[in-house]
Structures are given as C-alpha cells and as structure tokens.
Amino acid sequence: MTTLPTLLLVDDEPHSLAAMRMALEDAFDCLEAPGAEEAWRLMEENDVQAVFCDQRMPGRTGVELLTAMRERWPETVRIIITGYTETSDMIGAINDAGIYQFIAKPWHPDQLLMAARNAARLFQLTRDHERMSIEMRYLARSADSKLDKRRQALREGLGFQSVLRGPSSPLNAVVAAARQYASFDVPVLIQGEAGTGKAAMARAIHYASLRSDRPFFDLDCTGMPDDLLEAQLFGAKRGALPGLVTTKVGLLQKAERGTLFLSGVDSLSPRMQLALLRVATERSFQPLGSHETLTAGMRLLVGSHRDLRALVAEGAFRADLYFALAVTEVALPPLRARPGDIALLAGNLLMEAAAAHGKSVHGFSDEALAFLENYDWPGNLRELSNEVTRMLIFAQGKVLGPELISRHILQAQPAEDGADRSADRVLEGSGTLKDRVELIEMRILRETLTRLRWNKSRAAAELGLSRVGLRAKLDRYGVKPPKGAVVAEED
Structure with missing residues (x-):
C-alpha cells in the first residue's frame, strides 16, 4: 500500500482548516493545528513534507512559526496563506522563513492542490539530493581510498x-x-x-x-x-x-x-x-x-x-x-654474474609467456634449470626471455625439460663455476687437432642425448653411429645422464 505524503495545515479558523482538508485529503495525509504550539508538536511526531500556514494568527504569526521550523526542519517545504499582501510582509517572509510560495485568500481548491503537489515533489527532490550528496561523498572517499590503494599497488608492482x-x-x-x-x-x-x-x-x-x-x-x-x-x-x-x-x-x-x-x-x-x-x-x-x-x-x-x-x-x-x-x-x-637468479627469472618469464599465449604449464624440470643456469647468456634478460618463449612453444607437457633447450645452450659443459665456453673458442685456441676435435665431439654427444632425452638408439641413429660405438664414446668421455634426468624408453 502506497503511503500518502503528509501535510500540516495550520490556521486558527476551524472553517479554513476544514476547507483546506477537503481540497487536499484525497491526495495527502493531512494533519491540522489551530496554532503554533500544536503545529510544533505535530512536526516533532510526524514526517511532514509541507506546511500550509496562515499568516495572521493570535500569539505567534505564520512567518515566526515557519522561521523557527526552518531551523529545525530545513527540508520541509513552507507555504504561507494570507489575506494580506503588504510588500514588507512578503519580503520579510522570504528572508526569514524561506517561504516556497504565497497563496492569497480567497484561494481555489485546484490552486491549493497544485501547490501541495509541487511542494511534495520539491520535498522528495530535496531528500533525494541529500541522499545522493551523502552517497557521492562516500563514493568520493571510497574512490580516493581505492585510488590510493591502486597507486600503492602500482608503486609496488612497478617499483623495486x-x-x-x-x-x-x-x-x-x-x-x-x-x-x-x-x-x-x-x-x-x-x-x-x-x-x-x-x-x-x-x-x-x-x-x-x-x-x-x-x-x-x-x-x-x-x-x-x-x-x-x-x-x-x-x-x-x-x-x-x-x-x-x-x-x-x-x-x-x-x-x-x-x-x-x-x-x-x-x-x-x-x-x-x-x-x-x-x-x-x-x-x-x-x-x-x-x-x-x-x-x-x-x-x-x-x-x-x-x-x-x-x-x-x-x-x-x-x-x-x-x-x-x-x-x-x-x-x-650481467646475467652471467647472477646464476642464482636464473631459476627465479626463468620461472617468472615462463608464467608471463604462458599467460600471454594461453598455454598452461607448471615450470621447468631440475635438469632444464641446470642447463639454463650453466649458460652465460650474452644477450642477458632478452636472450633468456626468447629462450623461455621458444621452449614454451614446443612444450608438449606441463613441465619443460632440457630436450626443449637450444643446442648451443645444451652444449655448454655443466660446471660448478658457470658455463664452459671453451668449445666456442676451440677454432682459435691452442692444443692438438685431436684434443680440439674431441672437445667438440663430447659437447655434441651431450647436446644430442639431452635433446633426445637420453634415448641412445635415437641418438646413435641421428649421429650415424652404432649403439656399441655410441656407448664406447660415452664411456671414453665420461658422458652420463645428470642425476634425476628423465630417460626416454629405448626404441
């Protein structure tokens, strides 16, 4: 059931109150007061949207009453009904009581009803404005707080x-x-x-x-x-x-x-x-x-x-x-001076690349990380990023193994002190032809077996060796799978 807007009608003449009530009671809930004291009591007990008050009343005038009401209930719309139209009274009412409208006697019922509807609409608009102002202040504070948090997150995300x-x-x-x-x-x-x-x-x-x-x-x-x-x-x-x-x-x-x-x-x-x-x-x-x-x-x-x-x-x-x-x-x-950071950097680059390309992976195998940490990365972070992306592209499983790593990285001999770059300088270095060729041969054997996941049958076929010949070379150079390496089944 819809609640009707509430009006307060104030007049010391009973017939005037009755006439106003008859004109308004179909559209409004009307309260009646014969004087200022009763009007004040009704205002304290009810949520009144507009007051229609006669100006000439014994004791307290309508302007005096509405002026006091303005201080206590500023959102309530105030309307004066008077048979007097002295300019001084009108100006005083506007300045002191914040009068919304004057209605001169005798008034027409339609005129009174229209004034009441406009007053009720103004009251509701004022309430809505106050509510929206409060919400805007809250939202502004909330937005400032969120902005501060986003700025802090930005500083943390892009900072050190x-x-x-x-x-x-x-x-x-x-x-x-x-x-x-x-x-x-x-x-x-x-x-x-x-x-x-x-x-x-x-x-x-x-x-x-x-x-x-x-x-x-x-x-x-x-x-x-x-x-x-x-x-x-x-x-x-x-x-x-x-x-x-x-x-x-x-x-x-x-x-x-x-x-x-x-x-x-x-x-x-x-x-x-x-x-x-x-x-x-x-x-x-x-x-x-x-x-x-x-x-x-x-x-x-x-x-x-x-x-x-x-x-x-x-x-x-x-x-x-x-x-x-x-x-x-x-x-x-340079990255070659940060071998302990390689696993962290490679893992972060892998997750970023996986998210960018929509491919789900879990990370690198320990053996793959050993090869990545052993390489000296002359191109630094850019080269590492490129290598991680290339490995992601060719990955078939969730964990990226060493078989996905580029050949020149796999050929770096594992060593505690970092990557062994001697084979890169073998053509310019000293030593007998036999020693220099054997060094390259050893590196090629390790790279091929790692890439083929230590499947000796496939490695022998790719290198043009018999399995016996391959085994003899592995024994000669001491090439063995790293601890924990995943070994593919033989063909």
Missing part, C-alpha cells in the same frame, strides 16, 4: 619489488643503492650491458620517488638520427621537419614534473651531447623550428651500454656531460 632477484643475488646491493637515490631528485646514470634491465631499474626508481604520481617516459637513443631524436625530445613546430603538418610535443614537455629515462646515451653524437648538456645543466631547451626557450621540469635518468668514464678518457664522450649526468650511478651486473 618488480626487480626479481634471489636472496644472495649481487643485484641486492645495487637495488639498495638505487632505493637511496630514488628519494633524492638528482640525475641517475644506469650502466650495464644490453638487456640487463636498465629500463626496469629506471622505472623502479621513478615509482619509489616523490614523482611517482606523475608520468614516466623512456626513449632508446641508440641508432636514432639526430633530427628525429631532437623532435622526440624537444618537440617541433609545424613544418620544421618534412611531412610534419602539426606541432609535435616532445618528451621533455610530456614528462613535466615526472621522469624521463634516456637509454643509449653512450651513442649520442657530439651535437646531441651538447643539446643534452644544456638540458642537464640549465634545464632549458628549444623545440625544432621555434625561437622560444622552454624549461624542463622533469627528472632525468640515463642509461648506457658502455662505461661512460672510459669513453670520456677516450675523448668519445663529453666530460662535462658525464659529470652532469652521473651525480649518482647504478651498475647492473
């Missing part, structure tokens, strides 16, 4: 927690130093071989800094022509370059109050070194085709594949630019 390493990794000391540098708004020079994770380290420094809420941009300068590099960094006016029909905003402007990481600064030409020196020391630059000098307000991080100090000594890199960029330095170790 994303730089994977083991408990005894040589990278731990590097990360500890980088954490210290992150909170100081100074340039950082990140040096390391290609693929060692310089961009990830720069991103981690940014998200651990006071600029973490601002944008992060990175650009690899290696091999980029000067005019294109200038346009990317400084921006360019329309027509400054062939085919440029609109003004281009450079990264120095896009990264305003954020962080810009420039990788490959060791490959910069003398012209670009001078331009970058101005940015690093004067914090200023000019877009291509413009005479306007702009201010760079970003934090500058740079990466180098080669030792910049050595390049300065050779005269290949400006000394003043080096000292401007190398306020603090971070040196990333």
Whole structure:
C-alpha cells in the first residue's frame, strides 16, 4: 500500500482548516493545528513534507512559526496563506522563513492542490539530493581510498619489488643503492650491458620517488638520427621537419614534473651531447623550428651500454656531460654474474609467456634449470626471455625439460663455476687437432642425448653411429645422464 505524503495545515479558523482538508485529503495525509504550539508538536511526531500556514494568527504569526521550523526542519517545504499582501510582509517572509510560495485568500481548491503537489515533489527532490550528496561523498572517499590503494599497488608492482632477484643475488646491493637515490631528485646514470634491465631499474626508481604520481617516459637513443631524436625530445613546430603538418610535443614537455629515462646515451653524437648538456645543466631547451626557450621540469635518468668514464678518457664522450649526468650511478651486473637468479627469472618469464599465449604449464624440470643456469647468456634478460618463449612453444607437457633447450645452450659443459665456453673458442685456441676435435665431439654427444632425452638408439641413429660405438664414446668421455634426468624408453 502506497503511503500518502503528509501535510500540516495550520490556521486558527476551524472553517479554513476544514476547507483546506477537503481540497487536499484525497491526495495527502493531512494533519491540522489551530496554532503554533500544536503545529510544533505535530512536526516533532510526524514526517511532514509541507506546511500550509496562515499568516495572521493570535500569539505567534505564520512567518515566526515557519522561521523557527526552518531551523529545525530545513527540508520541509513552507507555504504561507494570507489575506494580506503588504510588500514588507512578503519580503520579510522570504528572508526569514524561506517561504516556497504565497497563496492569497480567497484561494481555489485546484490552486491549493497544485501547490501541495509541487511542494511534495520539491520535498522528495530535496531528500533525494541529500541522499545522493551523502552517497557521492562516500563514493568520493571510497574512490580516493581505492585510488590510493591502486597507486600503492602500482608503486609496488612497478617499483623495486618488480626487480626479481634471489636472496644472495649481487643485484641486492645495487637495488639498495638505487632505493637511496630514488628519494633524492638528482640525475641517475644506469650502466650495464644490453638487456640487463636498465629500463626496469629506471622505472623502479621513478615509482619509489616523490614523482611517482606523475608520468614516466623512456626513449632508446641508440641508432636514432639526430633530427628525429631532437623532435622526440624537444618537440617541433609545424613544418620544421618534412611531412610534419602539426606541432609535435616532445618528451621533455610530456614528462613535466615526472621522469624521463634516456637509454643509449653512450651513442649520442657530439651535437646531441651538447643539446643534452644544456638540458642537464640549465634545464632549458628549444623545440625544432621555434625561437622560444622552454624549461624542463622533469627528472632525468640515463642509461648506457658502455662505461661512460672510459669513453670520456677516450675523448668519445663529453666530460662535462658525464659529470652532469652521473651525480649518482647504478651498475647492473650481467646475467652471467647472477646464476642464482636464473631459476627465479626463468620461472617468472615462463608464467608471463604462458599467460600471454594461453598455454598452461607448471615450470621447468631440475635438469632444464641446470642447463639454463650453466649458460652465460650474452644477450642477458632478452636472450633468456626468447629462450623461455621458444621452449614454451614446443612444450608438449606441463613441465619443460632440457630436450626443449637450444643446442648451443645444451652444449655448454655443466660446471660448478658457470658455463664452459671453451668449445666456442676451440677454432682459435691452442692444443692438438685431436684434443680440439674431441672437445667438440663430447659437447655434441651431450647436446644430442639431452635433446633426445637420453634415448641412445635415437641418438646413435641421428649421429650415424652404432649403439656399441655410441656407448664406447660415452664411456671414453665420461658422458652420463645428470642425476634425476628423465630417460626416454629405448626404441
């Protein structure tokens, strides 16, 4: 059953109350009060949406009553009914009581009913607005809280927690130093071989800094022509370059109050070194085709594949630019110096690749990890990522075994001190022809058997040997399956 809106009718004349009730009682629940005291009591006991009050009453006037009601029940709509139309009374009522509408006597029933319906609608709209305002305030606080949590998760996901390493990794000391540098708004020079994770380290420094809420941009300068590099960094006016029909905003402007990481600064030409020196020391630059000098307000991080100090000594890199960029330095170790991190890195790369390609796997076998840990990874993380992806593509089971590993990695002789690269230099090294050929033969035997999961029948057939001949060579070189290796059934 629908509840009717409640009105309070206040008038000291009984016939006026009766007339108002007759006009409104079909659409509203009407309460009646002959004076201010009774009206106040009814307001305290009921949820009244609108008050129709006569102005001229003994004791307290309608304006005085509605003024008091406005303080106590501000959302209730207030309507004055009066036979007097003095301008001073009307202005006073509007200012003091917040009157919604005047109804002059004598009124028509339809006029009164229309006023009541409008008042009830206004009351409901006011209630809805208040409810929505409360909900919006709550949602705003909730959104701010969620935003703070997402920012924190972003910092953690892209910060130093994303730089994977083991408990005894040589990278731990590097990360500890980088954490210290992150909170100081100074340039950082990140040096390391290609693929060692310089961009990830720069991103981690940014998200651990006071600029973490601002944008992060990175650009690899290696091999980029000067005019294109200038346009990317400084921006360019329309027509400054062939085919440029609109003004281009450079990264120095896009990264305003954020962080810009420039990788490959060791490959910069003398012209670009001078331009970058101005940015690093004067914090200023000019877009291509413009005479306007702009201010760079970003934090500058740079990466180098080669030792910049050595390049300065050779005269290949400006000394003043080096000292401007190398306020603090971070040196990333190559992957061959982090054998204890290989299992963790390979496992994470495998899970990422499996999710990206929709292929379910559980991980690597111990034997496969032994081969991966033994290799020196000249291409560092990029080469490891490529190898893991290739293994995933050819995997038939949930656990990836050594038979999926590339041949040049399998041919690395297992050793406690790391990968044995001697066979790679066998053609240039010393020793008799017999010794050098035997070394290569031993490596080929181990690679073939590992790839074929130590199935000697298949290995002998592939190598063009009899099973007896293969067994003799294995005994001669001491080639045996690693402990725990999965051996396929013989044909």
